[in-house]
Amino acid sequence: MAIIxxxxxxSFWERLYLPQIVSGLFxxxxxxxxxxxxxEYPDQSPVLPVGYRxxxxxxKDSEGREKCVSCQLCEFVCPSKAIRVTPGEISPDCxxxxxxKAPKDFKIDMLRCIFCGLCQEACxxxxxxxxxxxxxxxxxxxDFVRHKCDLYAAGGVMPDKIMKWKKxxxxxxxxxxx
Amino acid sequence: xQTVSDICVFASVQPLDWSAAALDVAVKVLCSLGxxxxxxxxxxxxxxxxxxxxxxxxxxxxxxxxxxxVVAAVPLIGNFLKKNGLMQLVADGLxxxxxxxxxxxxxxxxxxxxxxxxxLSPVLIAACVIPFGAYWSxxxxxxxxxADIDVSLVFALAVSALGVYGAIMAGWSSNSKFPYMGAMRAxxxxxxxxxxxxxxxxxxxxxxxxxxxxxxSLFEIAKAQGGLWFCIVQPLSALLFLVxxxxxxxxxxxxxxxxxxxxxxxxxxxxxxxxxGLFFVGExxxxxxxxxxxxxxxxxxWNPFPGVVWPESWGWAGALLSLLTFIVKIAAxxxxxxxxxxxxxxxxxxxxxxxxxxVLLPLALANFAAYLVFMSF
Numbered sequence: 001m002a003i004i005x006x007x008x009x010x011s012f013w014e015r016l017y018l019p020q021i022v023s024g025l026f027x028x029x030x031x032x033x034x035x036x037x038x039x040e041y042p043d044q045s046p047v048l049p050v051g052y053r054x055x056x057x058x059x060k061d062s063e064g065r066e067k068c069v070s071c072q073l074c075e076f077v078c079p080s081k082a083i084r085v086t087p088g089e090i091s092p093d094c095x096x097x098x099x100x101k102a103p104k105d106f107k108i109d110m111l112r113c114i115f116c117g118l119c120q121e122a123c124x125x126x127x128x129x130x131x132x133x134x135x136x137x138x139x140x141x142x143d144f145v146r147h148k149c150d151l152y153a154a155g156g157v158m159p160d161k162i163m164k165w166k167k168x169x170x171x172x173x174x175x176x177x178x
Numbered sequence: 179x180q181t182v183s184d185i186c187v188f189a190s191v192q193p194l195d196w197s198a199a200a201l202d203v204a205v206k207v208l209c210s211l212g213x214x215x216x217x218x219x220x221x222x223x224x225x226x227x228x229x230x231x232x233x234x235x236x237x238x239x240x241x242x243x244x245x246x247x248v249v250a251a252v253p254l255i256g257n258f259l260k261k262n263g264l265m266q267l268v269a270d271g272l273x274x275x276x277x278x279x280x281x282x283x284x285x286x287x288x289x290x291x292x293x294x295x296x297x298l299s300p301v302l303i304a305a306c307v308i309p310f311g312a313y314w315s316x317x318x319x320x321x322x323x324x325a326d327i328d329v330s331l332v333f334a335l336a337v338s339a340l341g342v343y344g345a346i347m348a349g350w351s352s353n354s355k356f357p358y359m360g361a362m363r364a365x366x367x368x369x370x371x372x373x374x375x376x377x378x379x380x381x382x383x384x385x386x387x388x389x390x391x392x393x394x395s396l397f398e399i400a401k402a403q404g405g406l407w408f409c410i411v412q413p414l415s416a417l418l419f420l421v422x423x424x425x426x427x428x429x430x431x432x433x434x435x436x437x438x439x440x441x442x443x444x445x446x447x448x449x450x451x452x453x454x455g456l457f458f459v460g461e462x463x464x465x466x467x468x469x470x471x472x473x474x475x476x477x478x479x480w481n482p483f484p485g486v487v488w489p490e491s492w493g494w495a496g497a498l499l500s501l502l503t504f505i506v507k508i509a510a511x512x513x514x515x516x517x518x519x520x521x522x523x524x525x526x527x528x529x530x531x532x533x534x535x536x537v538l539l540p541l542a543l544a545n546f547a548a549y550l551v552f553m554s555f
Contacts, residue, residue, distance in 0.1 A: 021518075021521075021522060024521045024522065025517060025518065025521050027521075028235045028517065028520060028521040029517065031234070031235050031236070031237060032231070032234045032235055034237060035237075036234075036237055036238060036239055037237045037238070038237070038238045038239050040239070
């Protein structure tokens with residue numbers, strides 16, 4: 001059904017058009033003296049909100065142990081197939097050899113990554129975390145593939161209150177009765 | 179003051195003094211170059227001003243990063259040039275110069291190449307008759323203009339209106355629908371508003387005719403505004419001229435020839451690199467020329483304030499000050515152009531035509547008739 005909208009007849013003052021132009025000009029003129037909203041990016045950096053999803057990184061716990069146990073859940077959940085984990089064993093002479101597995105290599109292709117954060121959600125060890133880095137550059141496609149060492153360098157340490165693997169070790173030393 | 183008949187007499191009867199004639203020619207060439215430089219400098223600066231003012235109105239900074247390596251390192255000046263986007267001007271010019279200059283296969287070659295020249299050169303020609311200032315010589319006020327002819331007002335209006343042929347030639351020769359539509363709109367618009375422009379100037383000429391023998395001379399018109407300026411005496415004429423000038427220079431809100439929302443970019447859609455640059459400079463040159471005409475006709479020319487003139491006893495300082503006054507006024511007018519552009523939305527084509535024929539033309543006629551009656555008593 002067609003709805004006929006009654007159009008208000010303009011008054012003479014409004015039809016003159018000039019007063020409206022002048023008031024418009026004053027509005028734009030006032031804007032000249034208002035503070036600029038531009039963020040001059042490379043010189044100033046933006047304030048990132050809490051929970052910002054930047055580049056995914058691998059983190060270590062407060063003992064300096066790499067948290068990732070190469071379960072490959074992140075690799076499976078990654079919708080854009082950006083993650084490739086090469087599982088490996090922890091060498092028997094290492095302090096943490098009872099954890100058994102750690103990644104031999106961990107590759108994230110930042111050209112494929114869509115910053116969805118599903119890897120972070122899927123990770124049972126809280127080992128992969130999306131942090132604040134948003135400016136990702138390189139000169140070749142290879143530059144955008146981040147390896148394990150790059151990911152740990154970017155990730156740093158993320159303290160862990162629960163310390164699951166420490167408890168596992170302590171329990172084992174106490175003879176398994178917990 | 180040379181009239182056309184004077185020039186004819188000089189050429190036919192008097193034996194030529196060649197050294198004096200050569201000196202005269204050299205001085206005239208220098209004067210013309212001065213006038214052209216003034217217009218081109220203002221055209222260039224108004225490009226920067228456009229980008230800066232529009233940025234400020236929209237809450238941005240505008241171009242403030244482009245830097246020429248050595249110049250930018252100069253203390254104070256380097257940073258000043260960089261922050262105010264003045265080196266962006268150089269970068270833009272270089273970009274136009276160095277880009278590939280394509281010649282589409284489907285265009286009419288001659289007219290396609292002639293159009294940019296046709297849009298820029300009338301501005302530079304008309305700039306030669308604008309009195310940018312005045313100096314005292316033997317107790318007589320003389321204009322600071324390259325050519326002081328007694329019909330300079332008609333000359334300037336006629337020649338500057340030729341600029342639209344650039345748009346029409348470009349639109350026609352481009353052999354493409356959007357440029358063609360842009361050109362048709364531009365020509366219709368110029369024809370419509372030219373009438374209003376001419377009619378709004380007539381009351382001024384009539385007013386000047388009371389005190390001067392050659393009221394069609396821009397110099398005489400500006401000189402007659404030693405007391406009250408014509409924008410105060412004849413506000414309606416000034417308003418009509420201003421609106422018609424916006425339309426003539428194809429500036430928003432009368433941006434019919436370009437109207438990039440519906441016509442890609444209007445008459446210069448098919449142009450690139452330096453040929454586009456010429457159109458661009460021509461457009462800004464038209465703004466400078468239009469501003470100068472408005473200043474001479476209605477804003478008191480080189481006189482600083484209504485009722486105040488630079489006194490004769492100041493000599494050359496007064497002449498320089500008069501030039502400076504004119505330059506400041508041009509800058510203010512250009513700011514108005516830019517300010518209006520970033521405030522008002524574009525008119526629809528039919529609105530432009532309705533405004534031109536049904537509002538402005540009757541108003542201009544009524545204004546003219548009113549002054550005709552007023553002056554005859």
